[in-house]
Amino acid sequence: MKTSTTKIDIQKASRSKIKNVDFNNLSFGQVFTDHMMVCDYKDGMWQTPTIKPYGPFELDPSAKVFHYGQAVFEGMKAFKDEKDQIWLFRPEKNFERINKSSERLAIPAFPRDYFFTAMEELLKLEREWIKKGFGNSLYVRPFVIATEAGVSAAPAKEYKFMIICSPAQAYYSGEVRVQISEKFSRAADGGVGFAKAAGNYAAQFYPTNLAKDEGFQQIVWTDASTHEYLEEAGTMNVFFRVGDKLLTAPTNDRILNGVTRDSVISLAKEYNIDLEIRRVSVKEIIEAAKSGELKEMFGSGTATVINPISGFGYAGEKYELPKLEDSYARFFKDKLTKIQYNQAEDKFGWRYLVK
Amino acid sequence: MKTSTTKIDIQKASRSKIKNVDFNNLSFGQVFTDHMMVCDYKDGMWQTPTIKPYGPFELDPSAKVFHYGQAVFEGMKAFKDEKDQIWLFRPEKNFERINKSSERLAIPAFPRDYFFTAMEELLKLEREWIKKGFGNSLYVRPFVIATEAGVSAAPAKEYKFMIICSPAQAYYSGEVRVQISEKFSRAADGGVGFAKAAGNYAAQFYPTNLAKDEGFQQIVWTDASTHEYLEEAGTMNVFFRVGDKLLTAPTNDRILNGVTRDSVISLAKEYNIDLEIRRVSVKEIIEAAKSGELKEMFGSGTATVINPISGFGYAGEKYELPKLEDSYARFFKDKLTKIQYNQAEDKFGWRYLVK
Ligand SMILES: Cc1ncc(COP(=O)(O)O)c(C=O)c1O
Ligand SMILES: Cc1ncc(COP(=O)(O)O)c(C=O)c1O
Numbered sequence: 001m002k003t004s005t006t007k008i009d010i011q012k013a014s015r016s017k018i019k020n021v022d023f024n025n026l027s028f029g030q031v032f033t034d035h036m037m038v039c040d041y042k043d044g045m046w047q048t049p050t051i052k053p054y055g056p057f058e059l060d061p062s063a064k065v066f067h068y069g070q071a072v073f074e075g076m077k078a079f080k081d082e083k084d085q086i087w088l089f090r091p092e093k094n095f096e097r098i099n100k101s102s103e104r105l106a107i108p109a110f111p112r113d114y115f116f117t118a119m120e121e122l123l124k125l126e127r128e129w130i131k132k133g134f135g136n137s138l139y140v141r142p143f144v145i146a147t148e149a150g151v152s153a154a155p156a157k158e159y160k161f162m163i164i165c166s167p168a169q170a171y172y173s174g175e176v177r178v179q180i181s182e183k184f185s186r187a188a189d190g191g192v193g194f195a196k197a198a199g200n201y202a203a204q205f206y207p208t209n210l211a212k213d214e215g216f217q218q219i220v221w222t223d224a225s226t227h228e229y230l231e232e233a234g235t236m237n238v239f240f241r242v243g244d245k246l247l248t249a250p251t252n253d254r255i256l257n258g259v260t261r262d263s264v265i266s267l268a269k270e271y272n273i274d275l276e277i278r279r280v281s282v283k284e285i286i287e288a289a290k291s292g293e294l295k296e297m298f299g300s301g302t303a304t305v306i307n308p309i310s311g312f313g314y315a316g317e318k319y320e321l322p323k324l325e326d327s328y329a330r331f332f333k334d335k336l337t338k339i340q341y342n343q344a345e346d347k348f349g350w351r352y353l354v355k
Numbered sequence: 356m357k358t359s360t361t362k363i364d365i366q367k368a369s370r371s372k373i374k375n376v377d378f379n380n381l382s383f384g385q386v387f388t389d390h391m392m393v394c395d396y397k398d399g400m401w402q403t404p405t406i407k408p409y410g411p412f413e414l415d416p417s418a419k420v421f422h423y424g425q426a427v428f429e430g431m432k433a434f435k436d437e438k439d440q441i442w443l444f445r446p447e448k449n450f451e452r453i454n455k456s457s458e459r460l461a462i463p464a465f466p467r468d469y470f471f472t473a474m475e476e477l478l479k480l481e482r483e484w485i486k487k488g489f490g491n492s493l494y495v496r497p498f499v500i501a502t503e504a505g506v507s508a509a510p511a512k513e514y515k516f517m518i519i520c521s522p523a524q525a526y527y528s529g530e531v532r533v534q535i536s537e538k539f540s541r542a543a544d545g546g547v548g549f550a551k552a553a554g555n556y557a558a559q560f561y562p563t564n565l566a567k568d569e570g571f572q573q574i575v576w577t578d579a580s581t582h583e584y585l586e587e588a589g590t591m592n593v594f595f596r597v598g599d600k601l602l603t604a605p606t607n608d609r610i611l612n613g614v615t616r617d618s619v620i621s622l623a624k625e626y627n628i629d630l631e632i633r634r635v636s637v638k639e640i641i642e643a644a645k646s647g648e649l650k651e652m653f654g655s656g657t658a659t660v661i662n663p664i665s666g667f668g669y670a671g672e673k674y675e676l677p678k679l680e681d682s683y684a685r686f687f688k689d690k691l692t693k694i695q696y697n698q699a700e701d702k703f704g705w706r707y708l709v710k
Contacts, residue, residue, distance in 0.1 A: 029417070029506035036416055058411040061391055061519050062384070066500050069424050069553030070560070106560035141506050145421050146557075151384035151496050151521060153590055155560045164416050166506060181545075188543030188579035190536075192558045198424030199554015202501075203547045205425070205461035205510045224543035225580035235508055 060149035070146035071198035072101035081342035101195035135170025185224035193254035236299030237261035260300035415504035425501035426553035427456035436697035456550035490525025540579035548609035591654030592616035615655035
C-alpha cells in the first residue's frame with residue numbers, strides 16, 4: 001500500500017525552537033513547528049516536494065492569491081499513543097477534500113503520493129512536537145495558494161502547496177452559544193460553500209462579530225434563499241438532539257462535508273442511535289426548544305472534535321439547553337478520541353499509522 | 356480641499372525599468388511600474404504610508420490572507436491628457452467602495468487622506484508610465500490583505516494596504532459571448548457579492564472554464580435562489596437594450612455597485628435614453644432575442660469601459676445579437692472616454708486632477 005517512489009527534498013533546520021514552547025499554554029494555531037513542506041506548481045506540473053525550515057517566503061504584490069482569492073486548505077490532527085506511535089485520523093478524506101476544493105477553484109489537483117509521502121516525512125521530523133496524552137495533538141494544515149504574478153482575473157499558472165504544523169492542546173472554547181442566521185449567509189446554491197475555500201471564512205467574520213456583540217460565539221448558518229433551514233456553523237457541522245433522535249442536515253453544495261460529521265454518523269449507526277439526515281427547519285428546532293424536546297445541540301469538527309452548544313438565539317429570543325448527564329456530545333467525543341489516540345478498537349479502519 | 360498633512364515616506368527606485376517595456380504590446384495586468392505604496396496596519400492603527408521600489412515581500416506561511424481570505428481590492432485608471440495632466444475617474448467612489456468591502460470582511464477602514472495623498476504621490480512618481488492617447492492608461496490597483504500570522508479563523512490584527520500600478524492599452528477582448536448561468540452562482544443573498552472580495556473571483560474560475568469549453572468567454576450570473584434574474588458578469592455590470600429601452604439590474608448585496616454602471620446611468624438620463632433599473636428576467640431577454648427586440652447587450656467596467664456582447668447562450672441554445680450602426684455601447688464608450696481623457700466637458704464633476 002504505502003510503497004512510494006516520491007522523492008522528497010529535505011533540508012533540516014539547524015536548531016529546534018521546541019525548547020521555547022510552553023506545551024501547557026498553547027493558543028490554537030499560533031506556534032508552528034521547525035519545518036514546513038513546500039511544493040511548487042509550474043510549467044504544468046507539481047515539482048519536487050521540499051521540507052525545509054519553517055519561515056516566511058516572498059511573493060510578488062500581484063500574486064493572484066492576494067487579488068482573486070485562489071486558496072484552499074485542510075485541517076487534520078496527528079496523535080501520539082502510549083507507545084509513541086503517531087496516528088492520523090482518516091487523512092484520505094482530507095486528501096480527497098482538498099482536491100475537491102481545488103477543482104472548484106480551478107487549482108490543479110495535488111498527487112496522492114506527494115500528499116502522503118511529504119506529510120509523513122514532515123510528521124516524522126516533527127515527532128517531538130507531538131505530545132502524548134488525551135487532548136494533545138499536532139494540528140496539520142495543508143493549503144494551496146496561487147502564486148503567479150499578474151492582476152488579470154483568470155486561474156493562475158503557478159501555485160504553492162504547503163503543509164505547516166502547530167501543536168495543540170484540547171480545544172476548550174468554553175460555553176458556546178450560537179446565533180441562528182436570519183439575514184447573512186455563508187454560501188450560495190451553486191457556489192463554493194462545500195469547498196474549504198479561504199474566502200468562505202473571511203465572509204463570516206463580520207456577521208460573527210455582530211453575533212458576538214449580542215453574546216453569541218458563533219453563527220449557525222441557514223440556507224441563503226429562505227433562511228428556514230439550518231446548515232452548519234463557521235468551522236463545524238451541527239447536530240440536534242430532539243428527544244432521543246439525532247438530526248443533522250444533509251451535505252449539499254453549500255455545506256462542508258465534515259470528516260467528524262461523517263464519523264459521528266457512522267458511530268450513531270454502530271451504536272443504534274436514532275439518526276435522521278434531512279433538512280432541519282428553524283421552526284421545528286424552536287418548537288422543540290419551547291416544548292423541552294430539544295435536548296442537545298453540538299458541533300463537530302477537527303479542531304474541537306465535538307463542541308457542545310449550551311444555548312442559541314433566534315429572532316431576538318434566547319434559548320438555553322439543559323445540561324444532560326447522558327449527553328450524546330460526550331458519548332461521541334469519548335468514542336472518537338479513544339479511536340484517535342489508539343485506546344479503542346478501530347472497527348472502521350479510521351486510524352492511519354505514520355511510519 | 357486637498358490640503359493634506361499626511362506624511363508619506365518615499366524611497367525612490369535607483370533605476371527605472373521603463374526602458375524595457377514595450378508600450379505597444381501590453382497584456383493587461385502583467386507589467387508593473389517602478390514603485391508601490393505600502394501601508395501597514397498594526398497596534399490598532401494604520402502606520403505611515405510608504406512608497407518604495409516595486410518588488411516581492413515576505414509573509415509568514417500562516418498569514419491569514421492565505422487561509423481565511425481576508426482580502427479586498429479596487430481597480431481604477433489614470434489618464435494623461437494632451438497637456439500632460441494626469442486624471443483619475445471618480446476615485447472617490449473607489450475609495451468609498453474599498454472601505455465598504457473592507458467592512459464586510461472585518462478589515463479596518465483606510466483613512467481617506469492616506470488613500471488620496473499616497474495614490475497621488477505614487478502617480479506623480481510614475482508620471483512617465485502614463486502614456487497619452489486614447490486607450491492608454493495606468494491601471495491602479497489598491498488592495499488590502501490580512502498579514503497576521505496564525506491559523507485561527509478570526510479577523511486579523513495586522514494588514515497591508517498596497518497600491519500597485521500597471522500600464523494598460525485599450526482593452527480589446529474581441530467578440531464577447533456570454534453564457535447565462537443556470538446552476539452555478541457568484542454570490543448569496545446576505546453574502547459578500549457586493550464587496551470586491553478576493554474570494555468572489557476565484558469562485559468564478561471553474562464555471563467560467565466550463566463556459567469557455569462551450570465557446571463563451573464570460574458568464575452572466577443569475578440570482579442564486581431561482582436563476583431567473585440576470586445580475587452581472589465576472590468583472591462587469593450588464594446592460595440590455597430592448598427596442599430603444601435600456602435595462603439593468605438594481606444593485607443589491609450580491610452585485611458590485613460599478614462606477615462605470617453608475618456613470619452609464621447618469622449619461623442615459625442626461626441624454627434622454629429610456630432607462631429602467633429593475634430586475635431583468637432571463638425569460639424576457641430570451642423572448643426579446645427571439646422576437647428581434649433585443650438589440651444590444653453590453654458590460655460596463657473599469658478595465659474595458661464598455662464591452663459589447665455579441666451573443667449569448669442559455670439552456671443549450673445560442674443567440675446572436677445584431678450589429679448596430681447606432682449602438683448604445685459605442686455611444687456610452689465615446690462619451691465616457693472623452694470625459695476620462697479631458698476631451699469633453701465634465702458636467703458631472705467626474706474627473707479628478709492629480710497635482
Ligand atoms: C465550514 C466548516 N464546516 C465544518 C467543518 C468540520 O469539518 P471536519 O470535521 O472535516 O474538520 C469545518 C472544519 O474543518 C469547516 O471549516
Ligand atoms: C464583479 C464586478 N462587477 C462589476 C465591475 C465593474 O465595476 P467598475 O465599473 O467600478 O469597474 C467589476 C470590476 O470592477 C467587478 O469586479
